[in-house]
Amino acid sequence: MLCAVYKTRKKSGMYLYVPKKGHFEDVPEPLMAKFGTPELVTLIMLDKRDRLAGVDKQKLEKELNEKGFYLQMPPKEDNLLERHRESLGLAKNPDKQF
Numbered sequence: 527m528l529c530a531v532y533k534t535r536k537k538s539g540m541y542l543y544v545p546k547k548g549h550f551e552d553v554p555e556p557l558m559a560k561f562g563t564p565e566l567v568t569l570i571m572l573d574k575r576d577r578l579a580g581v582d583k584q585k586l587e588k589e590l591n592e593k594g595f596y597l598q599m600p601p602k603e604d605n606l607l608e609r610h611r612e613s614l615g616l617a618k619n620p621d622k623q624f
Contacts, residue, residue, distance in 0.1 A: 532564035539600025552594025
């Protein structure tokens with residue numbers, strides 16, 4: 527199975543996978559509006575890959591077959607301020623007590 531991977535300029539680390547280049551017909555319009563103009567990153571032959579970085583290959587193939595697309599969200603970023611406050615023995619949020 528061939529897969530096209532697109533990125534967006536709106537959110538770093540967000541990628542849209544579709545079954546072939548330029549095939550956005552199955553992607554819901556509200557998602558495309560939020561995603562913005564897709565920029566092609568690469569084409570992948572999924573059959574020739576055992577693993578993919580940051581993506582569960584089985585889930586990707588299932589989503590492509592069932593929905594016609596797969597949206598990869600960026601990993602959740604740690605709140606460094608909360609972590610620092612915790613390391614000092616303080617509440618994560620200054621407005622709240624332990």
